[in-house]
Amino acid sequence: MDNNKNTAIKIESITRNFVMGSETVHALRGVSFDVHEGEFVSIMGSSGSGKSTLLNLLGCLDRPTAGHYFLDEVSVGELSRNQLAEIRNHKIGFVFQSFNLLPRTSALENVELPLMYNPSYSSRQRRQRAEAALEQVGLTSRMKHTPSQLSGGQQQRVAIARALINDPVLILADEATGNLDSRTSFEILSLFQRLNEQGKTIVFVTHENDIASFTKRIITLKDGRILKDNINTKVEDAREWLENLPKQDD
Amino acid sequence: MSRNKMRTFLTMLGIIIGVASVITMLAIGQGSKESIEKQISDMGANMIMIFPSSGSQGGVRLDASSMQRLTLDDVIAIEEKAVNVSAVSPLVSSRGQVVSGANNWPTSIQGVGTEFLSIRKMEVKEGIMFNERDIRSASKVCLLGKTVVENLFPNGESPLGKTIRFNQIPFKVIGILTEKGQNTFGQDQDDVIIAPYTTLQKRILAITHVQSIYASAASEAVSEVAVDEIVAVLRETHRLRPSDQDDFNVRSQQELISTISSTSQMLTVLLAAIAGISLLVGGIGIMNIMFVSVTERTREIGLRMAVGGKGRHILTQFLMEAIIVSIGGGLIGVTLGLSVSLLIGKAAGWPVTVTENSIIVSFLVCTVIGVFFGWYPARKAASLDPIEALRYE
Structure with a gap:
């Protein structure tokens, strides 16, 4: 691991219990790891392994039962709901499996959404940053389109642009290719790889080995504990895969 | 949105x-x-009727209509002093045979004041109502109810301007009343002739008192108050002592009001x-x-x-x-x-x-x-x- 770089995430023996009636479910039983700036990590695990819980904690959508979580050197564990909302707004970019774009709203306005809740941006700055973010994901020509006028891949790229607009410390992707066909998945993965090359820290939650092989580090969870935490020695290049796919006859 | x-x-x-x-x-x-x-309310629910009460003379009970206790002074006093009374009219009436040309018909003639129509919720269908001047001069003018018109003018000609005779006295027809039909007791309310009360008093009955008084309360709601006011006014004009019984009856349309x-x-x-x-x-x-x-x-x-x-x-x-x-x-x-x-x-x-x-x-x-x-x-x-x-x- 490259220790010269700043730590983006520091997790120290985090546990998370859910009380379901009389039973207590231990979703996470003491998980610790660090993620440095510029890493591209995938968190693997079958369903029930605790990866969704970990994702919610990393995304400041949930708080740990015990343990410490430092995001960009801020301890997140003790923050209130509103403070968490601010952290999400300033430091995290989400990409969801089901895109979660506002319907009947142009791509540009969808991308602007996080900055709507940040009073330090004027509406002109919002517009400029949204245009820049859409340019980064290659959708300059479709800024005025609404989600229903865009393909699945294009919608996910709008969602990625939305995750980029606040220049986050961390981009969290939850099965971001889960709803896409393989060609489009490779396009999106290639976009993530390019963003990572530009220095973005990305945490990608998935249950597919194929997808994880495109990331630089793979953390595997099982039953609420870390099973493996390996550097991926053979990172696949999504662009190559894309080129090797049989040509589509459109 | x-x-x-x-x-x-x-x-x-x-x-x-x-x-x-x-x-x-x-x-x-x-x-x-x-x-x-x-x-x-158009059925005349705020109407108030005042009759002399039946009395006795030397042990003989007398019919109320033969009592001479209500006068024009009473009418004027009610008009001036009873504030919840909106209209008041004296009434004198007589029965007799009415004749027009070859046709004749037994009916009653009612001598009333100008406000009588509004009190009884009656309307003039054709022609006009007589006015205060007709009353002062005891004019021989009249208005006919529908039944009277039908019996005196069976061929459908207009009675307006014609002269009819009631007990030999000629009356000029100046108006026709809108029909009211029967009242709840089966009386034909259109079988009537209306004339100034002075005309009846002087030319037919030769009396100076009035037989009854009709009044309107300002609204149904104040009907009871108006009755009380009328009683008070009449007791005063009749100079009755507190121990004396009323020598008159005041009746309001209780049934209609409660309806x-x-x-x-x-x-x-x-x-x-x-x-x-x-x-x-x-x-x-x-x-x-x-x-x-x-x-x-x-x-x-x-x-x-x-x-x-x-x-x-x-x-x-x-x-x-x-x-x-x-x-x-x-x-x-x-x-x-x-x-x-x-x-x-x-x-x-x-x-x-x-x-x-x-x-x-x-x-x-x-x-x-x-x-x-x-x-x-x-x-x-x-x-x-x-x-x-x-x-x-």
Whole structure:
């Protein structure tokens, strides 16, 4: 691991219990790891392994039962709901499996959404940053389109642009290719790889080995504990895969 | 909100229909109530009749009509002193044979003052009523009821301007009364001739007293008060001591008045029920549509929170939307309700009355329900964990 770089995430023996009636479910039983700036990590695990819980904690959508979580050197564990909302707004970019774009709203306005809740941006700055973010994901020509006028891949790229607009410390992707066909998945993965090359820290939650092989580090969870935490020695290049796919006859 | 025009429109429509239907229902209800009350009141419910009471002379009980206790002074005193009496007229009457050309008919002639028609809720169909000057000069003019017209002028010629004879005395016909039909006792109210009371007093009966007095209370509600006033006035003009019994009878239309008040009470209850039910139905409609349209947006709320929206941002947004939709819909609803009410009034000829209260109440209730049920599910969604809200189906 490259220790010269700043730590983006520091997790120290985090546990998370859910009380379901009389039973207590231990979703996470003491998980610790660090993620440095510029890493591209995938968190693997079958369903029930605790990866969704970990994702919610990393995304400041949930708080740990015990343990410490430092995001960009801020301890997140003790923050209130509103403070968490601010952290999400300033430091995290989400990409969801089901895109979660506002319907009947142009791509540009969808991308602007996080900055709507940040009073330090004027509406002109919002517009400029949204245009820049859409340019980064290659959708300059479709800024005025609404989600229903865009393909699945294009919608996910709008969602990625939305995750980029606040220049986050961390981009969290939850099965971001889960709803896409393989060609489009490779396009999106290639976009993530390019963003990572530009220095973005990305945490990608998935249950597919194929997808994880495109990331630089793979953390595997099982039953609420870390099973493996390996550097991926053979990172696949999504662009190559894309080129090797049989040509589509459109 | 502006993005989903269809949803906004449908939500507004719920409120529009709610407000408009309440206003229209109440307008029809109120109109019917007033119309029914007026119809009963037109039966002469505020009429008050004053008769001399029967007395006795030397042990012989005498018929009330032969008593000479009511005079024109009584009429004038009632007119001046009884403030809740709006109209008063003396009445003297006589029966006899009326003749016109070859036709004759037994009927009664009533000598009255100019206000008698309004007291009895009678109207002049053709011609004119006699006036104060006719009364002062004891003019020989008269108005005929329909039955009299039919019997004296069977060929359909107009009696106006003709001269008829009642007990040999000629009267000029100056008007015809609108028909009233039978009263509740089966008496034909159109079998009558009306003339100035002075004419009857001087030329037919040769008396100076009046046989009875008819008066109108200012409204049904003050009818009892008016009766009391008349009793007090008459006791004073008749110089009765407190220990003396009344030498007159004052009768109001108790039966009609109690019919009016019970009908009016019933209609008020009915109206309240209509208002309550239509508000309930409208309110539930609004509740549902607001609830569904906001609950449907739980995922949107989850997303907004995930990207950094705080609870108050979400609530402010949804509250503003609910307020705009509810007030906008409410205003359109009021306009629509007014137009529909007027249209129904015009097209169907129904009596409709739009009251300010119905507008205010329906607008307030519907907008408050709209705002509350726009705000409440939004608050519920905003208090969820963002991740739960995002997974909401």
